[in-house]
Amino acid sequence: MNKSPPPATPPDSDTLGAYLDMPPDRRAAAKAHVALISATVRKCALDLPLSADVDDFRRVLTAEAKS
Amino acid sequence: MSTKLQDFDKLSTRALAAAIATGKISSVEATTEAARKLAEAHTLTHCTITPETDEALKVAKAVDAARANGETLGPLAGVPLAHKDMFDRTGKIASWGARIRADQPATTNATVIDRLARAGALQIAALHLTEFAFGPTGHNYVLGHARNPWDPTRITGGSSAGTACAVAYGAIPAGLGSDTAGSLRLPASNCGVTSIKPTWGRVSHAGAMPLALCLDTLGFIARHVEDLALLTGIVAGSDPRDAHTSTVTVPNYLATIDQPVKGLRLGIDATVIGEAHPDIQKAVANAVEVLSKVGLTKATCSFPDWTTLDHLTQVMQLPDAASAHAAYLMTRPNDYGPQVRARLEVGHFIAAVDHMTALRARGTMLARTLETTFKQCDIAILPINADPLPTIAELDVAGGPQVQQTMARVVKFCRPINYLGLPTLTLPVPRSGNALPTGVQIVAKPYAEDLLFRIGHAYQKLVPPQIARPLT
Numbered sequence: 372m373n374k375s376p377p378p379a380t381p382p383d384s385d386t387l388g389a390y391l392d393m394p395p396d397r398r399a400a401a402k403a404h405v406a407l408i409s410a411t412v413r414k415c416a417l418d419l420p421l422s423a424d425v426d427d428f429r430r431v432l433t434a435e436a437k438s
Numbered sequence: 439m440s441t442k443l444q445d446f447d448k449l450s451t452r453a454l455a456a457a458i459a460t461g462k463i464s465s466v467e468a469t470t471e472a473a474r475k476l477a478e479a480h481t482l483t484h485c486t487i488t489p490e491t492d493e494a495l496k497v498a499k500a501v502d503a504a505r506a507n508g509e510t511l512g513p514l515a516g517v518p519l520a521h522k523d524m525f526d527r528t529g530k531i532a533s534w535g536a537r538i539r540a541d542q543p544a545t546t547n548a549t550v551i552d553r554l555a556r557a558g559a560l561q562i563a564a565l566h567l568t569e570f571a572f573g574p575t576g577h578n579y580v581l582g583h584a585r586n587p588w589d590p591t592r593i594t595g596g597s598s599a600g601t602a603c604a605v606a607y608g609a610i611p612a613g614l615g616s617d618t619a620g621s622l623r624l625p626a627s628n629c630g631v632t633s634i635k636p637t638w639g640r641v642s643h644a645g646a647m648p649l650a651l652c653l654d655t656l657g658f659i660a661r662h663v664e665d666l667a668l669l670t671g672i673v674a675g676s677d678p679r680d681a682h683t684s685t686v687t688v689p690n691y692l693a694t695i696d697q698p699v700k701g702l703r704l705g706i707d708a709t710v711i712g713e714a715h716p717d718i719q720k721a722v723a724n725a726v727e728v729l730s731k732v733g734l735t736k737a738t739c740s741f742p743d744w745t746t747l748d749h750l751t752q753v754m755q756l757p758d759a760a761s762a763h764a765a766y767l768m769t770r771p772n773d774y775g776p777q778v779r780a781r782l783e784v785g786h787f788i789a790a791v792d793h794m795t796a797l798r799a800r801g802t803m804l805a806r807t808l809e810t811t812f813k814q815c816d817i818a819i820l821p822i823n824a825d826p827l828p829t830i831a832e833l834d835v836a837g838g839p840q841v842q843q844t845m846a847r848v849v850k851f852c853r854p855i856n857y858l859g860l861p862t863l864t865l866p867v868p869r870s871g872n873a874l875p876t877g878v879q880i881v882a883k884p885y886a887e888d889l890l891f892r893i894g895h896a897y898q899k900l901v902p903p904q905i906a907r908p909l910t
Contacts, residue, residue: 387786387787388783388786388787390768391767391768391771391783391786392771393783396839397780397783397837397839398783400839400842401780401783401784401786401787401842402787404784404842405784405787405788407749408749408752408753408788409749409753409788409789409792411745411746411749411750412749412750412753412792412795412796412799413792413795414746415746415750415795415796415799416795416799419795419798419799419802420802423798423799423801423802424798424801425794425797425798425800426801427798427800427801427802427805428797428800428801428804428859429639429801430801431801431804431805431808431884432637432638432639432684432804432859432884432885433684433686435808435883435884435885436684436686436884436885
């Protein structure tokens with residue numbers, strides 16, 4: 372079976388935000404900024420346990436109030 | 439002006455309430471004087487969106503009559519306040535600092551407005567904010583920019599710009615603002631006053647304009663820390679209208695505000711502070727010295743990687759704000775100012791999986807901060823501003839190619855604290871000569887607002903509040 376190499380960067384759909392009326396330079400700047408901050412978040416994802424949950428934040432806050 | 443109103447602009451909310459309660463000043467006199475000073479402040483700073491003097495005077499007259507009849511009144515009876523124009527009030531349409539507004543007048547008050555009204559406070563005006571509270575500098579490309587009362591060529595900071603200007607000028611003792619990524623702290627710092635951003639969920643957001651509800655936190659700007667304690671105690675606490683509010687009991691902050699602070703550990707993260715401009719680092723050092731004088735012990739602490747926290751915050755915030763505005767952005771894009779439009783658009787390019795990761799990582803990052811940073815200290819000190827106070831022209835980047843980078847630098851020391859949900863108090867750094875104001879933030883563990891108020895109150899015994907006037 373032919374295997375295609377993994378993409379160097381995550382897939383970026385050309386249709387993302389297509390519904391927004393944006394000039395190309397602003398669209399490019401937005402994508403560049405998102406690429407920067409998303410790369411950091413993906414590094415975080417590598418260390419995040421499978422069980423990490425969006426409600427953990429409120430649980431930690433509540434636990435702190437009781438401590 | 440009568441003798442009894444000569445020091446009006448120096449009175450705290452607490453002192454003004456006491457003066458009205460004992461009949462030294464009537465509510466009508468206080469409201470009239472506040473409105474007069476607010477008009478002056480507006481000429482200088484563009485701080486007011488809608489003056490509401492006549493309406494406030496009607497309530498003031500009723501308060502004075504009730505007091506004369508011996509009726510029991512609330513702790514803020516007859517005190518004139520004014521707030522950022524982003525709160526629902528029955529029969530009114532808040533401006534949101536924008537061209538786009540709600541279609542219908544509000545049918546109920548925001549919870550914070552209700553709680554202040556029940557305590558007897560008046561509202562004399564709706565105050566300036568950055569468009570949709572989405573901007574940290576006080577620039578508003580729809581309604582006009584706010585100007586700093588110490589130097590009107592310079593920024594106020596935002597988004598709670600009008601509240602900071604009015605408080606700093608001495609028109610009102612305190613007012614409401616909101617903080618999603620620094621919007622209470624930056625204007626308070628730049629205008630030389632104090633602010634409290636409580637723990638996320640400590641104060642109900644019901645009836646307040648949302649920006650990014652996962653981060654939005656309502657709080658106060660005031661000249662006196664004791665006012666922050668008084669007012670937070672009045673508005674904080676659970677609210678059935680806001681599922682995010684905490685059920686943790688709200689203590690009587692004023693009852694403990696004079697407790698000693700000697701021996702509390704002041705955490706200093708030299709790595710994070712070292713990323714600020716050298717002048718800001720010196721300002722932080724000056725504040726540390728004052729805090730040492732009031733009895734705190736210096737300690738080393740370290741936050742999780744600051745850039746990581748900052749990027750996590752953005753990936754969480756931007757889609758939240760973009761989603762809230764999606765309908766308007768797709769149907770009325772030209773009704774936005776250029777900066778808010780450009781910043782809202784960014785959220786549409788963030789992948790859902792990354793947004794989820796930022797949300798899922800939040801508890802882990804908070805737990806890590808509590809287990810490491812706050813094992814080393816009781817509170818931590820951080821800058822608020824990355825750089826000395828810029829001019830309005832210097833940061834007039836609108837929606838141009840520099841907007842993300844410029845805004846990121848402005849909120850650099852603020853945004854991660856919103857991600858962690860921690861409470862933080864702004865304290866003005868001692869000024870000398872004609873120096874422009876700047877502030878520091880002291881940050882505590884969740885729900886430790888009482889500790890912040892105690893330390894801030896002690897700090898103000900050495901660094902008393904000042905009234906802002908243009909420096910010559």
